[in-house]
Amino acid sequence: MAPPVRIAALGGLGEVGMNCTVVECDGRIAVIDCGILFPNENLGVDLIAPDLSWLEERHAQVGGIFVTHGHEDHIGALPFLLRKVRAPVYAPRFALELLRNRCAEMGIEADLREVKPGDARDLGDGSPLRVEFVRMTHSIPDACALALRTPQGVIFHSGDFKLDETPVVGRAFDLPRLEALGKSGVRLLLSDSTNAERPGRTLSEAAVAPGLEEVFGRAEGRVFVACFASNIGRIQQVGQAARAEGRRVALLGRAMDQNVRLARDLGYLSFAGWQGCSLEEARELPPRELCVLTTGTQGEPRSALARLARGEHPELRVDPGDTVILSSRHIPGNELAVGQVVNDLCRRGAEVVYEGGPRLHVSGHASEDEQRRLIRLLRPERFVPVHGEYRQLSRHAAHAAAEGVAHRHLLLDGEVLELSDEGARVLPDKLPVGRVYTDREALAGEDMGALVVKDRRLLAEAxxxxxxxxxxxxxxxxxxxxxxxxxxxxxxxxxxxxxxxxxxxxxxxxxxxxxxxxxxxxxxxxxxxxxxxxxxxxxxxxxxxxxxxx
Ligand SMILES: [Zn+2]
Known part of the structure; x- marks a missing residue:
């Protein structure tokens, strides 16, 4: 009899964020991703991490931490986990370098190991689990899915994905490998549900080029473009649109600076030799010759974009006649903050181009057609929708039913699905799960209660x-x-x-x-x-x- 395999999420089921999945077999544990959730109500905290106490108590059993990609909702809580769990971290290149920087900043020693698509790693100590990285496409370089070989068959975790044939940076998803896995049999598919409510398919990253060209073509003043700093494909296309109009590119904000530097070092991003410019140079350039790349598309009040909008940025100004592009979609919950930034920018006389105008953004997540295509490619025996609120999980399960997947399990955080020779069942006992409200400094600290601990430490010292x-x-x-x-x-x-x-x-x-x-x-x-x-x-x-x- 083959040993059973148990799968549970410590976060990410019933919410978009703090993704963390655990797979256990024969007393050994594989962890898939460990992310944070950004609070969208004013709680006086920077971020929310999953309660990881279940994993911490079993630290000796964790044989490997497997990272699908470098977004914060997949890696943001990892530095904290690594304080308690000393297992090797396997990550594709871009995510690995982001993690390397973060761990260095926080003074955390981590055993970080780069993997390439096609590589497979096991958990050591004779564990029968083996994890293969499969190249996918998403809105950050080097996104991977994971194919876990287990005594109960192959478990496929999609990671975050869209099926993009022309991703701008990097290669398209590995269609032959997906077909081969489907042919050899997949016991269980866990798949990204973010856009389950969107019919049709998500457009390729390359589809934003015409919109960018159009807006750049008619802009008379400076052009400011705000997007996610890790969306290197988007940044590349902004660079191309700027180059076509003879504009140089300045980077505003630490995250943008770090991600662009990393992407250039790795050879994922190329600007023309003359194109980059410092903020000092940017201030001297005629407005018609400047493009500024920055972050802050979600209306974050401390971001460079929000400070530009309020006229409080120490380096640069937005003037009448300038154009500001929000190359993004706001995350639900951020409407008020984004609206405030747009209002402030308009008040400064800028033309603000965002949702509803020319296409300046595409999602990084698969819509219904691609979700169903992945199901058809893999032909899984069972299906668990992941990465979404309950309504998205439930819609995705319906798509799986329409594709003829006989067994669907709608799990929430903490619920354990056990695969065995007899079939599958949800265990009566849940794992302890919850949310930990914290800030970045606390994440680096010894203890999650560090907001309080910080005050106590000051009192203890003096x-x-x-x-x-x-x-x-x-x-x-x-x-x-x-x-x-x-x-x-x-x-x-x-x-x-x-x-x-x-x-x-x-x-x-x-x-x-x-x-x-x-x-x-x-x-x-x-x-x-x-x-x-x-x-x-x-x-x-x-x-x-x-x-x-x-
Ligand atoms: Zn992602």
Missing amino acids: GLCTVVLVVDKATGAVVRGPDLFAVGVAGFEGAEAELRAEAARALEELSPGARADVAEVQEALRVAVRRFFRKAGGRRPTVLPVVLEL
Whole structure:
């Protein structure tokens, strides 16, 4: 009897983002991708990661982490996982280099191993699982699907894909390999559901060239183009449209800079020798000769595009007569933020070209026809839709039914599908799953609770000092204080009287107007106390001023 194989997602089923799938057989575990989710409501956090505690508890069993491509919703939480799980990471080239940069920035040691399409790797320790990378097409270079050879047959994970015959950068998807896998038999297909609700097929990346040429052809001022920094095919086409009009290209923003440099180093991107220009050169160029590539298509308020729109960018300006192209589609939930940026750009007199105009964007995900074509090519016995909200998963399952796939399983995060000699079943017990709200600094830290931990660390290093002042609400006169209390502050004891005098002096120096303002009084107390500790030996306790009005 062949051992059973269990498949579950720790994220990505029922939401678009934080994709992470685990496959377990004979006590060994393969992890497929480990991404983040961008919050689209204002939670006061940068990003959301899947709860990875199930994997962390089984770190010794993880034999390999397999990365399909380099988008943040597939690799963004990997640095965190790698703090706890020391398994080799197999990734295609572009994703690998992005990961290498990220791990270096965060000071994480990782065993990163490059794979090429066609390569297969196993989990070591005699595990019967073997994972083959299959070339696909998507909106980032080197996207791959995975064919897992298991004792229960081949499990095919599509990764994110579209079936693009003319992808601009890199080669088309590996049709012969897909056909061969289909002929030899696929037990289970897990496939990208993002665009299951879109009929027809997604256009090729090459289809945006005419729209770009049209807009570049009629632009009189500067042309700003915003797109995803990892969409190298798009960037290449913007470069070509700019070159045809004699425009030089400046890069604005760190992500754009990093991705373009990487793509050029890898030979995926070519601009004419004269074409690149620095921001200093860009400021001197006549508007008619400049194209600026940047990010911020989702309305992110701190992005270069949003700052340009508000007139707050330190390097460049958008002026009347300039053209701004949003080469993207906004992600649902970001409408308000994108609308704000477009409003601000229009107010500056720019022509803004976005959804609804000439074609300046195509999706990176397969629509219904391509999803069904992949099913026909692979002819799987069973089907699990992945990468989507529930309505997209359920529509994709319907497409599979229409293609004659007899067994479909609509799984959500944590539900475990077991393949065995008897067939397949969803196990009664779920894996623990959840969301961890965090920020980039916390991701680099030792612990996921690091937002709180950061405050605690500051307190642990230098302690807490509170200054309490009671004032008369009507007159503003001091009724009591300033009184000082400290926890864990070295040297506080002997200096209490001096500190009190220092705080009182700061109060006296305030103008009558400032004294009537609680916020001003608090700030004056905070500054005075901090200054005192800095002078008395460079200590930096957290200072908490409290002003009570009676
Ligand atoms: Zn993707």
